[in-house]
Amino acid sequence: MAKLLVIGCGGVAQVAIQKCCQNDGLFTELVLVSRTKAKCDALKEKLAGKTKTVISTAEVDADNVAALCVLIRDVRPDAVLNLALPYQDLSVMEACLECGVDYIDTANYEPENTDDPAWREIYEKRCKELGFSAYFDYSWQWAYDERFRKAGLTGLLGTGFDPGVTSVFVAYAKKHYFDEIHTIDILDCNGGDHGYPFATNFNPEVNLREVSAPGSYWEDGHWIEIPAMSIHREYDFPQVGRKDMYLLHHEEIEALARNLPEVKRIRFFMTFGQSYLTHMKCLENVGMLSTTPVEFNGQQIVPIQFLKTLLPDPASLGPRTVGKTNIGCIITGVKDGKEKTIYIYNVCDHQECYKELGCQAVAYTTGVPAMIGAAMVLSGQWSKKGVYTTDEFDPDPYMQMLNEYGLPWVVEENPETVA
Ligand code: NDP
Known part of the structure; x- marks a missing residue:
C-alpha cells in the first residue's frame, strides 16, 4: 500500500508507470507529473479500467525546487520516482530532502548547460584528479549521502538496466x-x-x-x-x-x-x-x-x-x-x-x-527496473538510510522481481570472454 509520485512521462516513465499498475497490490496510488501534463493524462486514460491503482496527474517544472516542494507537500507521496532527465536529479533530490521523502532515479546527474562556469570549474578539477572527462559522475549525488542519512531517508540512484x-x-x-x-x-x-x-x-x-x-x-x-x-x-x-x-x-x-x-x-x-x-x-x-x-x-x-x-x-x-x-x-x-x-x-x-x-525494448528494460527499485524502497526490502546505488543492497528480491515482471535472466558458466 503505497503512493508514488512519478516525475516525467517519456519513454521510460510510460513503462515504469504501466508496470507499477501491474503491481497494484503495492502501488495503490500513482501521481503522474511532468512538464507536459497532456502526456500524463493520455497515459492515465490508456490505463483506465486496467488497474486498481488510483491515478492522478499534474504539471510541474522539475528544475524548480520550490514548485516541487509545493507539489510534494500537496501530494504527500511515500517516495518520488524521478524519470525526467539527468539534469533534474539534484533539484528533485533537494526537494525530497526538504519534504522528507525517499528518492529514486535511473540516471546520473549531469548539467544541461555544460558551459556554466561554476559547474565547469568543479568538472575540470575532477577530470584532472580522476582521469575521466564524461560530463556525468556520481560526486554530485553522493554529496547528498550525509543529509539523506541524517533525515532518515533513502536515495536509490540508477535503477534502470545499465546502470541498475x-x-x-x-x-x-x-x-x-x-x-x-x-x-x-x-x-x-x-x-x-x-x-x-x-x-x-x-x-x-x-x-x-x-x-x-x-x-x-x-x-x-x-x-x-x-x-x-x-x-x-x-x-x-x-x-x-x-x-x-x-x-x-x-x-x-x-x-x-x-x-x-x-x-x-x-x-x-x-x-x-x-x-x-x-x-x-x-x-x-x-x-x-x-x-x-x-x-x-x-x-x-x-x-x-x-x-x-x-x-x-x-x-x-x-x-x-x-x-x-x-x-x-x-x-x-x-x-x-x-x-x-x-x-x-x-x-x-x-x-x-x-x-x-506499446513500447520498444530499451524503454522496457529501463522502465521495469525503475518500478522494481521503487518497489524495493517502498516495501522496505531496501531501506538503508543514505544515498546508494543498486549494488549496495541484497540482490535476491530484485532478481526475483526481474523474473516476475518481464526481464528473466540466465546465468551461463564458462561463456566466451572479451579480449
Ligand atoms: P524522454 O525524453 O522520453 O522523457 C523525459 C520526460 O521528462 C519527458 O516526459 C519530459 O517532459 C520530462 N521532463 C524533462 N524536463 C522536465 C522538467 N524540467 N520538468 C518536468 N518534466 C521534465 O526520456 P526517457 O524516458 O528516454 O529517459 C528518462 C530517463 O531515463 C533519463 O534520465 C535517461 O537518462 C534515463 N535512462 C536510463 C537508462 C538506464 O538503463 N539506466 C536507459 C535509458 C534512459 P516533456 O514531455 O515535456 O518533454
Missing part, C-alpha cells in the same frame, strides 16, 4: 558465485532494427552526449581514458548473434569501482551499427551535437536540442522495432580457490514489449 540491473547482477554474482571478483565486462547489445537511417532509442540529447564522449575503463585502481569509439570488439550474443561493440564510459563503473575495491578491471561495451556511427560522426563534425547555444535568426538555439526536434521520438519506435536486446555482465573471479567465469544476462524482444506495453 547490471550492478544488481554483479551483487548477485558476488553473493552466490564468487569469493572474490577480478574483472567485470558489462555488455549492452541492441540487436533491434527500427528501419530509420538514424534514431536513438532513448532521449537523443542524453544518448548522443554519452556515446560521443571519450571512453574510459577502470584498471588497477585508476581510470584509463581513450578516444571515443577507439576500442572495438566483436561478440556473439546469445539469441542475437555476432555484433560490433565499442568501449564507452558508463556510470556504474564508477560505483562498482568504489564499492568493490578488489575488482581489477571494469569495462563497458555497447553495440553500434555502422550507419549509427557514420551519422553520429557527421553530426558531431558539423557541430550538431554541441550543447553551446548559437544565435539563429535572432534566437538562441542549442544545436543538440534542435537536433532532438528533428529525430524520431524514441517513444514512437515501438511499432517498427524488431529484434532483441541482450544486456548483461561477464564476471571473472575465484570461488573456493578455483578460477571461475560467469555471464549473467537478459534477452528482451522488441516486438514482445510492443505487444505488452
